[in-house]
Amino acid sequence: MKIRGRRVPTLKRGSTIKSSHWLNRGFSLIELMVVLTIVGIVIRIATSTYSSVIIASNISSESNSFWGDLQYAHSQAIKQGLTVTVCAANTSGNAPYTCSGSTTTWSSGWVTYTGSYTTTTGAVTQALLLRVRQPLLSTYAMKSTSTNALTSLSFNSFGFSTTRGSVTVSPPSGSSVSSKTVCISAVGNVQIVSGGDSACP
Numbered sequence: 001m002k003i004r005g006r007r008v009p010t011l012k013r014g015s016t017i018k019s020s021h022w023l024n025r026g027f028s029l030i031e032l033m034v035v036l037t038i039v040g041i042v043i044r045i046a047t048s049t050y051s052s053v054i055i056a057s058n059i060s061s062e063s064n065s066f067w068g069d070l071q072y073a074h075s076q077a078i079k080q081g082l083t084v085t086v087c088a089a090n091t092s093g094n095a096p097y098t099c100s101g102s103t104t105t106w107s108s109g110w111v112t113y114t115g116s117y118t119t120t121t122g123a124v125t126q127a128l129l130l131r132v133r134q135p136l137l138s139t140y141a142m143k144s145t146s147t148n149a150l151t152s153l154s155f156n157s158f159g160f161s162t163t164r165g166s167v168t169v170s171p172p173s174g175s176s177v178s179s180k181t182v183c184i185s186a187v188g189n190v191q192i193v194s195g196g197d198s199a200c201p
Contacts, residue, residue, distance in 0.1 A: 055177045062136055063169045063180040063192050066110070069131055070153070070182065070190045073112050076130060077155035083116040084130065087152035096123030097132060103149040106167050107142040109133045116154045116162075139172035146197035150184075159188045166197040 069086060077084040087099035089109040097111045112131040113124045136142055144150040148165040155161055164186045171177040181193050183200035193199040 055171045059169050066182050074155045078159045081157045085154040086112045098123050104143040107136045109135045141170040161188045166200050
């Protein structure tokens with residue numbers, strides 16, 4: 001067959017065009033193992049990243065919750081002209097609510113109430129109770145390890161805190177996610193910083 005002086009090869013009846021060699025041979029075992037290894041690495045990285053994002057979100061949520069309750073206690077103290085206290089709870093979010101008297105049990109939740117007593121035996125009465133925070137997830141730690149370790153914190157009618165200190169929310173063991181610390185100054189200012197209590201101003 002000729003097209004404008006050029007001869008074009010024609011197929012004989014019953015003949016076929018052979019496919020390219022690389023299409024016919026498929027994947028070798030080594031190539032398949034390499035692909036599976038790469039896929040496994042990508043999945044591990046994605047899973048680790050997703051886990052870190054969830055942990056960081058939980059830490060931010062808990063530290064923001066504590067910060068919010070301290071701000072609430074501060075404003076209520078000024079509004080009511082009374083002392084308002086936030087203490088580490090001795091109960092797992094269930095009544096009767098008492099203070100633990102421990103610097104390491106903030107992860108069990110905390111109680112906000114009117115008054116300055118922090119007894120570990122007498123329960124906070126319903127008339128004085130303002131807010132109750134439920135316990136954190138069991139794998140997270142929340143404790144006060146600063147020089148002025150806190151078992152409770154009170155704000156007077158002027159909004160000043162009875163002492164300065166900090167409480168740190170830490171990720172589960174083995175996590176590379178940074179802790180967050182809620183810092184309280186003597187004048188009643190409350191702020192959140194990344195890292196441990198040494199990061200407080």
